[in-house]
Amino acid sequence: MTTKKKEPTLTFCGGAGVVTGACYLLETAHAKILVDCGMFQGSRFAEDLNSEPFLFDPKVIDALLVTHAHIDHTGRIAKLYHDGFRGVIYGTPPTLDFAKELLIDSEHVIATEAKHSGKEPFYTIKDVEGAFTLAKPTEYGKVVNISEDLFFRMQDAGHILGSSIIEIFITTPEGKQIKTVFTGDLGNSPAPLLGDTYEEKEADYIVIESAYGDRMHGQERERKDVFEDVIEETIAAGGVLMIPSFATERSQEILYELNELVENNRIPKVPVFIDSPLAIKITEIYKRHSSYYDDEAKRLLRSGDEIFNFPGLRFTPTVEESKHINDVPAPKIIMAGSGMSQGGRITYHERLYLSDPKNTLLIIGFQVRGSLGRRILDGEPMVRIHGSDVPVRARIVQISGYSAHADQQQLYNWLAPMRMKVKKVFIVQGEEEVAQTFGRVVMDQLAMQTVVPKLGEKFVLE
Ligand SMILES: [Zn+2]
Numbered sequence: 001m002t003t004k005k006k007e008p009t010l011t012f013c014g015g016a017g018v019v020t021g022a023c024y025l026l027e028t029a030h031a032k033i034l035v036d037c038g039m040f041q042g043s044r045f046a047e048d049l050n051s052e053p054f055l056f057d058p059k060v061i062d063a064l065l066v067t068h069a070h071i072d073h074t075g076r077i078a079k080l081y082h083d084g085f086r087g088v089i090y091g092t093p094p095t096l097d098f099a100k101e102l103l104i105d106s107e108h109v110i111a112t113e114a115k116h117s118g119k120e121p122f123y124t125i126k127d128v129e130g131a132f133t134l135a136k137p138t139e140y141g142k143v144v145n146i147s148e149d150l151f152f153r154m155q156d157a158g159h160i161l162g163s164s165i166i167e168i169f170i171t172t173p174e175g176k177q178i179k180t181v182f183t184g185d186l187g188n189s190p191a192p193l194l195g196d197t198y199e200e201k202e203a204d205y206i207v208i209e210s211a212y213g214d215r216m217h218g219q220e221r222e223r224k225d226v227f228e229d230v231i232e233e234t235i236a237a238g239g240v241l242m243i244p245s246f247a248t249e250r251s252q253e254i255l256y257e258l259n260e261l262v263e264n265n266r267i268p269k270v271p272v273f274i275d276s277p278l279a280i281k282i283t284e285i286y287k288r289h290s291s292y293y294d295d296e297a298k299r300l301l302r303s304g305d306e307i308f309n310f311p312g313l314r315f316t317p318t319v320e321e322s323k324h325i326n327d328v329p330a331p332k333i334i335m336a337g338s339g340m341s342q343g344g345r346i347t348y349h350e351r352l353y354l355s356d357p358k359n360t361l362l363i364i365g366f367q368v369r370g371s372l373g374r375r376i377l378d379g380e381p382m383v384r385i386h387g388s389d390v391p392v393r394a395r396i397v398q399i400s401g402y403s404a405h406a407d408q409q410q411l412y413n414w415l416a417p418m419r420m421k422v423k424k425v426f427i428v429q430g431e432e433e434v435a436q437t438f439g440r441v442v443m444d445q446l447a448m449q450t451v452v453p454k455l456g457e458k459f460v461l462e
Pocket of ligand 1: 068070
């Protein structure tokens with residue numbers, strides 16, 4: 001009797017044709033593993049997908065490899081557990097710590113939304129706790145065996161603290177080794193606090209993100225200089241500077257730069273509020289994992305500078321403290337979540353301050369289509385926040401240099417050294433047109449074969 005040999009396959013169970021919901025299934029003769037298990041975000045339609053069953057049976061998955069803690073890469077981990085997954089969850093120590101905190105934080109939003117729509121929430125706190133009993137911290141560069149035909153290694157992606165590029169090595173039934181590299185999200189190196197993005201030399205297959213695959217960040221001037229100007233101009237006008245920020249995307253880097261600007265007297269001392277309980281917790285996790293900082297930050301730490309502490313800085317974890325920010329006269333700086341102004345405390349500040357031209361809204365992160373942040377950025381003259389129509393008269397400034405994502409040129413440069421050997425480049429985690437545009441650039445200029453996979457599409461790796 002002959003048994004059919006099982007060729008390795010890769011299935012796109014999320015992150016295909018969209019920025020969010022990253023989830024990739026690799027199957028070999030001896031292992032079934034996932035890379036990332038992210039939440040779909042941005043629109044009602046996208047968010048409804050989170051409650052749908054997975055495109056695979058979670059019970060038979062041996063391991064989940066997590067590239068980094070952002071919710072679009074981790075948001076369905078608790079659901080995976082809820083639906084029967086009992087394998088091992090691998091990630092760097094900061095990734096696992098952040099991910100648990102972010103999932104706990106999102107839980108009440110999900111519970112509230114579920115209540116409104118009369119559906120079951122797609123995970124509960126119990127699922128988060130259960131899931132993280134399966135977690136196994138993994139350092140960069142360490143080889144981890146999953147099965148006799150599959151092992152992996154994580155490398156620094158330079159995107160957020162602890163973020164990884166994951167290299168997966170599979171042995172085919174014919175005894176050939178195939179290397180597949182998942183970029184997760186690639187960083188915008190060099191970035192304050194973070195190590196630089198690891199440069200891969202070769203791979204057979206690459207699964208690359210493309211959030212900024214059609215754009216350049218435009219860093220003609222140092223982003224810190226632009227940041228300094230925006231602060232100075234807003235202070236001079238006697239205004240409020242609002243910075244919507246993801247708790248893990250750039251909040252700590254911005255704090256770190258503010259620390260430097262204030263301590264070197266480059267900007268006037270004004271009150272700076274970190275109005276996000278989550279960002280405060282995440283900052284604590286940063287402090288615990290200082291061994292993952294870049295050399296300069298480590299040097300500053302050693303010299304005795306508390307890099308997340310400077311005159312004027314106030315953390316406002318409670319709602320009561322948050323409300324009192326309002327009583328403090330301008331000029332002042334407020335950082336709050338969410339990063340795309342989809343709910344969170346920033347929306348209370350936006351409702352109060354967006355209508356005044358003295359004020360500035362500084363956008364530093366990616367704004368997904370349909371989000372309030374994206375609509376403001378695209379120039380909507382009037383937005384509805386908590387039931388009020390708010391005219392947008394404040395100055396809207398975007399510093400894309402602060403994006404945690406590589407831009408088109410950086411993605412291209414990262415791919416280029418591997419052009420000779422690569423069989424296929426799968427382009428994911430970008431809006432459909434953006435992924436297509438980036439695919440054409442790579443195909444035309446690097447002569448690499450590119451594919452923009454569809455949700456559920458499966459490929460044989462050979
Ligand atoms: Zn990310």
